[in-house]
Structure formats: structure tokens, C-alpha cells
Amino acid sequence: MFDNLSDKLGGIFDGLKRRGALKESDVQAAMREVRMALLEADVALPVAKKFIADVTKEAVGQKVLKSVSPGQQVVKIVNDAMVEMLGSESQSISTASVPPVPILMVGLQGSGKTTSTGKIAKRLTEKENKKVLMASLDTRRPAAQEQLKILGEQIGVKTLPIITGQQPVEIARRAMDAAKLQGFDVVMLDTAGRLHVDADLMTEVRMVRDLVNPHETLLVADSLTGQDAVNVASEFDKQVNITGVVLTRMDGDGRGGAALSMRAVTGKPIKLVGTGEKMEALEEFHPERVASRILGMGDVVSLVEKAQETIDEAEAEKMAKKMAKGTFDLEDMRSQIRQMAKMGGMKGVLNLLPGVGKIKQAMNQSSVDDKVFKRQEAIINSMTPQERAKPQVLNASRKKRIAAGSGVTVADVNKLLKMHKQMAKTMKQMTKLQKSGRMPNMGG
Ligand code: GDP
Numbered sequence: 425m426f427d428n429l430s431d432k433l434g435g436i437f438d439g440l441k442r443r444g445a446l447k448e449s450d451v452q453a454a455m456r457e458v459r460m461a462l463l464e465a466d467v468a469l470p471v472a473k474k475f476i477a478d479v480t481k482e483a484v485g486q487k488v489l490k491s492v493s494p495g496q497q498v499v500k501i502v503n504d505a506m507v508e509m510l511g512s513e514s515q516s517i518s519t520a521s522v523p524p525v526p527i528l529m530v531g532l533q534g535s536g537k538t539t540s541t542g543k544i545a546k547r548l549t550e551k552e553n554k555k556v557l558m559a560s561l562d563t564r565r566p567a568a569q570e571q572l573k574i575l576g577e578q579i580g581v582k583t584l585p586i587i588t589g590q591q592p593v594e595i596a597r598r599a600m601d602a603a604k605l606q607g608f609d610v611v612m613l614d615t616a617g618r619l620h621v622d623a624d625l626m627t628e629v630r631m632v633r634d635l636v637n638p639h640e641t642l643l644v645a646d647s648l649t650g651q652d653a654v655n656v657a658s659e660f661d662k663q664v665n666i667t668g669v670v671l672t673r674m675d676g677d678g679r680g681g682a683a684l685s686m687r688a689v690t691g692k693p694i695k696l697v698g699t700g701e702k703m704e705a706l707e708e709f710h711p712e713r714v715a716s717r718i719l720g721m722g723d724v725v726s727l728v729e730k731a732q733e734t735i736d737e738a739e740a741e742k743m744a745k746k747m748a749k750g751t752f753d754l755e756d757m758r759s760q761i762r763q764m765a766k767m768g769g770m771k772g773v774l775n776l777l778p779g780v781g782k783i784k785q786a787m788n789q790s791s792v793d794d795k796v797f798k799r800q801e802a803i804i805n806s807m808t809p810q811e812r813a814k815p816q817v818l819n820a821s822r823k824k825r826i827a828a829g830s831g832v833t834v835a836d837v838n839k840l841l842k843m844h845k846q847m848a849k850t851m852k853q854m855t856k857l858q859k860s861g862r863m864p865n866m867g868g
Contacts, residue, residue: 674707
């Protein structure tokens with residue numbers, strides 16, 4: 425699916441990687457080519473534009489790492505931006521709710537809705553040991569309900585007995601009732617499709633949705649239709665609020681644009697991809713793996729990651745020196761917080777600092793996690809440079825302004841200031857002790 429794009433990007437990066445030094449104009453020229461490659465792959469224009477803007481901004485502000493080439497660094501930045509564009513983390517479909525859990529399948533006719541319904545039912549049955557009931561709400565195509573029944577027999581999943589003449593909402597109600605009575609865990613409702621998004625279709629889906637209150641509403645879209653698939657998903661999302669996308673025909677020779685822009689345009693994750701006509705041909709969508717497949721640069725990415733870690737280590741040491749001198753201001757604290765957040769936690773960084781047992785304790789008490797990092801950074805961001813350098817100027821009205829600016833309470837601001845004081849003080853004390861020879865070798 426991504427072969428063409430992958431070849432193009434590979435060519436661009438091979439050129440960049442080999443250069444010893446990169447001028448800004450080199451990066452810009454490369455980005456123009458990347459943008460072209462993305463558009464040729466049928467990525468939505470605004471998505472491609474944002475992608476290039478993000479990468480360029482990141483590349484310009486990037487610290488130069490000694491052990492890798494600038495070109496390699498750019499590859500890493502592109503990789504990260506692509507993972508983000510694809511949705512960062514893989515998300516599987518959820519059945520975590522009170523059974524019977526309703527899953528609503530929606531989409532255009534021929535997108536692979538019924539096939540995907542069967543694939544998911546089979547997966548839930550075999551991999552998650554769920555008792556699944558499938559029901560077709562397609563009362564327009566005469567053979568639709570029959571098709572699902574035959575599919576169910578093939579994969580060993582129960583289908584709701586067909587009663588001719590019932591309306592979609594009645595069938596949905598009957599499916600939920602039967603599932604409750606017979607102890608099913610999951611009910612998969614395969615709705616009718618149309619050739620185009622139309623008002624009738626949406627009304628029907630909405631009525632069913634309002635009745636069953638689905639735990640997941642999955643839009644099935646054909647990846648071969650490129651940006652149309654993305655537009656259909658947006659439209660369905662607006663009308664019936666989808667929770668995720670199943671992208672079919674990823675085994676085909678589409679250009680990949682749908683997969684690449686789906687998340688960025690709709691804000692909804694691709695949860696599963698169909699990779700063939702067989703009932704087993706269903707895979708989870710892993711943004712990192714897809715990016716690495718497209719870029720084919722996994723080795724460069726991990727190389728740069730390592731180099732970045734070493735830089736962080738050197739910076740941590742520099743910081744420790746500053747702390748020891750007692751010149752640790754809020755600006756320093758902010759870069760500390762940023763680093764900690766980046767390195768996945770306080771411990772990672774603290775372990776790099778010499779002699780930090782005490783601070784570690786103090787920080788553990790303040791129960792630090794990602795959210796806390798973000799909040800702390802936001803508070804410091806709302807201060808003026810002067811306030812960061814001289815926290816003692818922070819009077820009540822300044823604190824109030826900062827709290828409002830960062831969306832926290834004054835108490836949060838005070839907490840941060842207290843923590844800063846504690847850090848600065850502990851550091852000073854430690855240096856004194858170390859100087860007097862009483863703490864020759866305090867391990868962190
Ligand atoms: P529906 O009208 O949306 O319910 O579409 P169907 O489920 O009946 O699928 C239409 C056709 O697409 C069938 O021939 C399926 O076998 C085929 N199909 C569905 N998903 C995939 C897929 O991921 N890859 C391939 N190659 N074919 C698929």
C-alpha cells in the first residue's frame with residue numbers, strides 16, 4: 425500500500441542522511457519534496473501542510489547532536505511527526521462495558537462492512553473469548569441478512585434469527601433483548617449501507633444509535649477510495665459520532681492517503697485494518713509500525729534516540745552543577761521539568777544526577793506524573809522572565825494572574841513555588857555537606 429510513498433521518501437532521506445552538514449535551505453528543499461510525495465500519496469492538503477510546518481519548526485529548533493548527522497536527525501523528526509499524524513498510539517476496539525455491549529457498524533455500501541463485522545466477531549470470539557451475537561439491520565438489500573447468517577455459520581458466530589418485514593430499529597431492539605436473555609457479551613449490529621452519504625441513511629443509523637446507545641460506533645471505509653474515505657468518515661462522525669475507523673482493502677495497491685490523513689482530519693483513530701477477503705485478514709493499526717514501514721528508517725530512529733538520551737545526560741549534569749551553586753531559578757526548573765517529562769518520569773532524570781536521594785524523596789511525595797509535569801510547565805510558562813529569575817517578586821496579584829493564565833488555582837502556583845524552594849534548598853545543603861567531606865559519595 426505505501427510502497428510508492430516509501431520509495432520516494434527513502435530517496436529524499438538517503439540524500440539528506442549522507443550530508444555532513446545541513447543548511448536550512450537543504451532542509452527546506454527536502455521538505456518541499458516530502459510535501460510533494462505526501463500529496464501524490466493522496467494525503468489531504470491541510471494534513472500535508474501541517475506535517476511539513478511541524479517538521480520544519482522542530483528541525484530548526486533542534487539541538488545539534490554530535491554523534492549523528494543532521495540528516496539523520498531530520499529523519500527522526502519526520503518519523504515522530506508521522507507517528508503523531510497517524511494517531512500516536514494504537515487503539516483497539518473496546519468491549520469494556522456492561523454486557524451485552526452493542527457495537528454499531530456503519531459505512532457506505534461495498535466498503536466491507538459486513539465482512540468486517542464478521543472479522544471482528546470472529547476475533548472477539550477467538551481472541552477474547554466473548555460470546556458474540558451478530559444482527560443485520562439491512563432491510564433494503566434482500567440478501568443482506570442472509571449474507572450475514574451464512575457468514576456467521578462459516579465462522580461459528582451466532583446471528584439473530586431473521587424475521588422478514590421488521591424495521592431496523594425493531595431488529596436492533598430484538599437483538600439486544602435476545603442478547604440479554606441468552607447471556608451474550610457483545611452484539612454487533614451491521615447497518616444498511618448506501619452508495620452515498622444521504623439523509624435517510626443517517627436518520628436510520630441515528631434511530632438505531634439512540635435505541636441501543638452503542639459502546640463503539642465503527643465506520644468502515646475503503647482505503648482504495650483515498651480522500652473520499654476520509655470525507656465519508658468526517659461526514660458520518662458529524663452525523664452520528666463515530667468512535668473509530670475500520671479501514672478495509674489495505675492489501676490493495678492504494679496510495680495510502682486515507683490511512684495517512686484519516687486521524688488528522690477526523691480526529692478519530694483507525695482501530696483496525698482489513699487486509700484481505702479472508703475472515704482472518706484483520707489487523708490492529710500501529711502508528712509506529714506503519715511509520716517505520718513507510719520510512720524504512722528504524723535503525724536511524726533508534727540511533728538518534730540514543731544520542732538524544734546522552735545529551736540529556738550531559739544536560740542533567742550541568743543542571744546539577746547549577747543547583748549546587750544555588751543559582752537554580754524557575755527557568756532551570758522548567759527545563760528540568762521538560763526533561764523529566766520527556767524521559768518518562770522523575771526517576772529517569774534523577775538517577776542521572778549525583779547525590780539526589782533527598783530530592784527524590786521530596787518529589788515522590790508530590791506524586792509526580794505526566795499531567796503534573798504539564799501543569800507545572802504551564803504555570804512557569806505564564807510567568808515573565810523576570811519572575812522566573814526572581815521568584816521572590818511573586819506577590820498575590822502576580823500569582824493570581826499566573827494561575828488564571830495557566831488554568832490552575834493560586835494554591836497550585838504556591839505548591840510549585842514551594843517545590844522550587846525545596847529543590848534549591850536541598851541542593852545547597854547537599855553541596856555544603858559534600859564540601860565539608862561529610863557526604864563523599866552519596867548515591868542517588
Ligand atoms: P458491505 O456492502 O459494506 O457490507 O461490503 P462487503 O462486506 O459485502 O464487502 C464487499 C467486498 O469487499 C467483498 O467481496 C469482500 O470480500 C471485500 N472485502 C472486504 N474487506 C476487504 C479487505 O480488507 N480486503 C479485500 N481485498 N477485500 C475486502
